[in-house]
Amino acid sequence: MSEAPSTALVTGAARGIGLATTRLFLAEGRRVAMIDRDAEALEVAAAELGDAVLPVVCDVSRPDEVAAMGEKVRAGLGRVDALVNNAGVADFGPIAEHDFARWRRVMETNLDGVFLVSQEMLPDLRASRGAIVNIASISGLRASTLRVAYGTSKAAVIHLTKQQAAELGEHGIRANCVAPGPVDTKLALAVHSREIRAAYHDALPLNRYGSEREIAEAIVFLCSERASYVTGQVLAADGGFEATGIGLPALRG
Numbered sequence: 001m002s003e004a005p006s007t008a009l010v011t012g013a014a015r016g017i018g019l020a021t022t023r024l025f026l027a028e029g030r031r032v033a034m035i036d037r038d039a040e041a042l043e044v045a046a047a048e049l050g051d052a053v054l055p056v057v058c059d060v061s062r063p064d065e066v067a068a069m070g071e072k073v074r075a076g077l078g079r080v081d082a083l084v085n086n087a088g089v090a091d092f093g094p095i096a097e098h099d100f101a102r103w104r105r106v107m108e109t110n111l112d113g114v115f116l117v118s119q120e121m122l123p124d125l126r127a128s129r130g131a132i133v134n135i136a137s138i139s140g141l142r143a144s145t146l147r148v149a150y151g152t153s154k155a156a157v158i159h160l161t162k163q164q165a166a167e168l169g170e171h172g173i174r175a176n177c178v179a180p181g182p183v184d185t186k187l188a189l190a191v192h193s194r195e196i197r198a199a200y201h202d203a204l205p206l207n208r209y210g211s212e213r214e215i216a217e218a219i220v221f222l223c224s225e226r227a228s229y230v231t232g233q234v235l236a237a238d239g240g241f242e243a244t245g246i247g248l249p250a251l252r253g
């Protein structure tokens with residue numbers, strides 16, 4: 001076993017799943033670099049969390065900002081033991097209405113951002129023999145309507161994770177993916193209509209949305225030494241959505 005890990009970098013940390021993950025890391029004694037492009041929300045969130053956090057404003061889709069962020073994190077945090085690529089955007093709509101700009105807006109954060117931040121932090125993760133956890137979605141595991149960009153970006157994140165696991169394992173770096181089911185965050189509230197909410201309840205064996213904390217628990221586990229022999233995996237924290245096909249009403253008991 002290596003020495004106890006002490007730091008983490010979380011993107012999209014100003015709210016939602018990223019903020020819940022930051023809180024859990026802090027609770028287990030890590031210092032956390034909180035990365036977000038929403039400067040105002042990041043300042044408010046970080047102000048409540050004390051000296052163990054390092055807030056850095058950065059748009060993960062922009063190579064220049066990511067490089068500057070990496071420097072700030074190295075200067076302020078030292079080594080990075082865990083990287084959580086969580087920043088994401090959702091946009092649901094029919095294929096015919098996804099013009100190229102709309103497609104790129106989703107891809108540049110959800111896919112380019114994961115690639116860029118992972119590459120920037122690679123020397124640090126090599127030095128610490130650290131862990132990467134990328135946040136995908138059940139929309140990346142099962143295709144569904146209105147998610148041509150979102151679902152495709154998340155499926156790509158799942159494969160990118162496996163590429164990272166394949167290539168970085170020899171450096172002692174593990175790479176895994178968490179695929180959340182529906183969680184009541186600002187992101188979900190923006191794209192889940194009342195009908196979508198009801199349909200999700202119907203399709204989830206646990207019959208409810210997950211909490212931010214429940215997703216964070218899976219992320220923190222995969223970053224920890226308890227998962228020291230786990231790499232290249234996708235853990236769906238999704239109330240059973242991906243594993244089951246209970247969607248046919250005629251097959252209900």
Ligand SMILES: NC(=O)c1ccc[n+]([C@@H]2O[C@H](COP(=O)([O-])OP(=O)(O)OC[C@H]3O[C@@H](n4cnc5c(N)ncnc54)[C@H](O)[C@@H]3O)[C@@H](O)[C@H]2O)c1
Nearest residue numbers: 012016017037059060087088109137182183185186187188
């Ligand atoms: N909430 C859900 O139902 C759900 C389901 C499956 C997957 N996910 C995934 O979980 C992750 C977190 O989602 P959430 O629900 O907590 O969303 P959220 O909207 O509550 O939080 C996302 C955070 O990421 C930040 N962000 C977005 N784009 C950024 C960029 N380019 N650079 C830096 N920061 C950026 C936002 O400012 C925000 O603070 C996302 O990757 C999302 O796709 C969420």
